[in-house]
Amino acid sequence: MTYNSPNYLNAEKGLRSWFLTLDHKRIAVMYLVLVVAAFALGGFFAMLIRLELLTPGPTIMDAMTYNRMFTLHGVIMIFLFMIPAIPSIFGNFLLPLMLGAEDVAFPRINLFTVYLYLIGAAIAVWGMIQGGTFYTPYSTTTVTTVAPVLLGAFILGMGSVLTGLNFIVTIHTLRAPGLTWMRLPLFVWAMYATSVIQVLATPVLGMTLLLVAVEKAFGFGIFDPARGGDPILFQHLFWFYSHPAVYIMVLPAMAVVSEVVQAFARKNIFGYKAVAFSSLGIAFVGFFVWGHHLFTSGQSTFASGIFGVLSMFVGIFTAIKVFNWTATLYKGAIHVAAPFVYFLGFLYFLMFGGLTGIALSTVSLDVHWQDTYFVVAHFHFIMVGATIMAFLAGLHYWWPKMFGRMYSERWALAAAVLVILGFNATFIPQFLLGNMGMPRRYYSYPEQFWSLNVASTAGASLLAFGFLIVLAYLVVSLVNGRVAGPNPWGSRGYEWNTPSPPSVLNFPETPTITRSAHDYQDALEGEVTHAH
Amino acid sequence: MNEINEFLRNLLFLPKQASEYARSIDHLHFFVFVSSMIGAWTVVATTLVFIVRYRRRRALQTTEHVDPKPIQEAVFVGVPLALFLAFFAIGYPQYVTLQTPPKDASDVYVMAKKWMWKFAYPGGPNSTDVLRVPVGRPIRLLLTSRDVIHSFFVPALRLKQDVLPGRYTQTWFQASEPGRYPIFCAEYCGLGHSAMLGELVVMPAGEFDSWMEQQRRTNHAAAQDEQPIASEDVDFRGNLLEQGRRVAVVQGCFKCHSVDGSQHVGPTWLDLYNRKVKLEDGRSVVADEAYLTRSMMEPNAEIVAGYKPVMPTFQGKLSAPEAAAIVEFIKSLRTDAATPEPQKGPIYVPVSGK
């Protein structure tokens, strides 16, 4: 196939052509820059936290600064990195390419979300310079300013809702002829499930945050125990969003690796329907389990039982995926490149993180672990371990798609190993700290926790170093990387049917889909690859 | 069995088990840990075998189309689900146990505030940051907070309960190993969160009894464990009954209520506690703490048969501790002199065997 139109990167010049673009690919690139910057910022705060915890007493900052640091780290990483990262970058870039469409359904709304992200980020970060925890009544009685953080989170949530809404409509209405639901790439299925959660859960958080703000500003007493309010109600509402939000962060990761594993094993997924529908299953059942965060809060024994047993079912959907990804390797043709190494990292971390999650929702065990470093380690296994590994897998896999250049494979493999080792060194000690009973958000700690904290900080340095290497060789590759060609991996995902980088309008004419994605059964005429 | 227990406990860095409950929690923990690890490492090993066995041999290699059999997917779902539900089936009854204090447990009130723990024994002493309990007896904790949410956490007991402002939560334990164990606050509560440390001291029962006895006898400053706090109202703490009598005098309760069984404007207080009282509207209630306090706050809601609704409300005139003190005083007014001061201290039912 030949394309006459220029690629999206140099079709137009000048900053204006970027800031006002309606092209989903350019919006994705803008998000890439913003989200990576947010990640660097959040990572910087993480390192400061780890440094502070190097010794039992005060190390480099006072308690107030430490409070700000962990709030900054948490809010930046979740709202500015985890939630937007994969949907806003890869989702934006790839959905239309995978669906055979020219753009997402609402390009203007898409651009609008970028600005919501910027505004929300600015307000939230500014507010968090004096931030605190969200939990009432702490958040409504603390002297520090919480309102800007709440407002910032509200705006970011709005962006998240609009992105999800846009994706759902796109998937429903802009599929190319022949692209039936059962031929959709698994990436699209998982994005669809993610979007459903974003649309249905985020408003609950938005309203809850507004109520806290109203409470703080006017003292209406809706969560205020002194006026008959119920602080546990706040926790219910908070977790009604925040538990599904975990799936907003991890489903896109599953989306990415479902593509990566098929491309690098050159094999169709084992159990397409199981993987596709388990995404929807996670999205649905994920809404029924929020109460497992409240086992020690004063929630009733009865409610804890309901939430406890339902939590066991949500783990099943992840288990199905893990087994099916593993089985996909069977009789494949596996090429161990950097994205595949990250896929393995993802698979293992998701499995161990997920199993510790099941352990945590085992009601009586949670009583010991709730609000300890075990929980911290668990969700970092899911978020850093699974989501960031998948993000890196996707970034390496689609880097040539987005920019037309190859990075240095040797550096990439070295960095991948470093990141995975550093990750383990950081968070395995935190599981043990949790077992010992070290609570979260501790500024200082008794001496029995010292050695494991030192190990964790050492691991974090390794991890940070690994990320810096990744950033360095990727940036370098933009300048002098080898030109990748349209399909360097020999992948049969739909998105590789376009040139790399794609042209402005994606396809010269609406394509007609005649085969499933990642069908490697027969040799195709004219198929070439540069890899391996 | 004990060796395995100790080995796994040390492997997982778990603290000493200070109660039978903690032991049973750990056993579930070990089961979850071992079964999860077997499952996870099986998957890891499988992937590694596949990677070596099915490595790519040439570029653009084609592969066979493999679809799952229904039985395979059923196994993928069934095996983990059975295991997870087993976790729940073991774990939930343990949680129910933790949430349901036994009837014979003795109460200790726990009050959290930024950033300290206060413990109070009914009719007995108070202490700050140090909770003393006897070994082998069930202790129920009733927890409340003065400011924000805290969380009472004793790793050695595998026990944690959030402490809410303006209301009460409960939990209980029965320590089996004498010793000193740290208490942490597990819910972020401000700058001093990580300094909000306490200590649980589990004492042999006899030692505890004599300690309690000594605390009761020695009044005032000595009642305060460790550092006494100047602002403490030692008078009130010293003798609840005396406080109750004094409040009753000041508030003029005796203008209408007698303490010797004689008739007056209102019912006598003698033997009132726990008596079945017939009400004006035909119902009858037991005059427990609830009823007594209600009668002070909403006197006309439940009028005793044969009396007129003339009592004013004491809502706002009596503080919560004053009302509680009056109730304690009423409870002490009993003709069966066997236990003239029933609420002098916690009543412990010794547990046999320990």
Place this chain on the structure above:
Amino acid sequence: MPTEAAATPQLAHHFPSLEAQEHAARMGMWLFLATEILLFTVLFTAYAVYRFLFPTGFEDASKFAHVALGATNTVVLITSSLTVALAIYYARQGESRKTVALLAVTIAFGAAFLVLKGFEYHDHFVEGQLPGRYYHFEGLSGPGVSMYFTLYFLMTGLHGLHVVVGMGVLTWVAVRAARGDFSRSYSTPVELGGLYWHLVDLIWIFLFPLFYLL
């Protein structure tokens, strides 16, 4: 198809047909309405919890609600829903003048609703029937009473805000209709604006019994 696309300036380049575009827009609007429903869900949950915890407090407090005004407002909103539904109908028939007139009536009903609500708010302010710490009504005290007014003001306030936004949206739609932007083949904005207005009505249908009649 391409010829039809060229003939309709409203069709964006990435949609195959105007019909597909309308379908997408309608679905987007419905998803947005879903987020609105979940936004209010939080408040309905808070209402359910506190009503459950303080049944007598809520019952007593609701006796001070102005049922007559509330019922009138219900009729006003229901009628405005009718007019907006008719506006959509005539927009599809290409009868722009009727559309504009009906939208104007709808907006007027919205304004009437706000005025009546304003009277209610005024009375509650004068009496001191206010949320949380501002509550100083002499005639009624007890647990949960101020919580009733907290929720009353939060929920009707947020609903009132939606009425204002809805009036803005309908004004914009009416202006476009008057300009002649809509025709038999293209009247999506009228329909979407109407959907939003109906949702506002839908929420009020529940607020009315919850605060006035229980």
Place this chain on the structure above:
Amino acid sequence: MAATSHAHKEFGPAQYLAVWVGLLVLTALTVAVWKMHFSLGTRVTLALTIATFKAGLVALFFMHLWEHGGVTRLVMATSLLFLVLLIGLVLADNATRFQYANPPYSEPWLQVPYQQMAPPMQDQPPPLEAAPPQRRP
């Protein structure tokens, strides 16, 4: 409507007017029920049932769910499901909680007034601004 590009059956002014009359009747009915002083449970049930019917009329006819169906119905049903879910599970918690973990003075679990639980120590929980549990005469 043959004139439009819509293939489906559409409603006209007559049907809309009928729906409007139905809504007015139901409004009158709900006010009438309120005046009849049933027990609280009956009133709640009736009022919510009537409101649900009214909402159904608006959603089905004014909002065109009757004609469009498909995805839009699914969206509506899903959001309503989550509404019920959130309210239901939170209420289930409040209803079965350790009674003193609910707000003080809350009913009908008010068996022992809140003060009674006050521990015999000087530091009391913050005083409640929620006024005394007095009923108006």
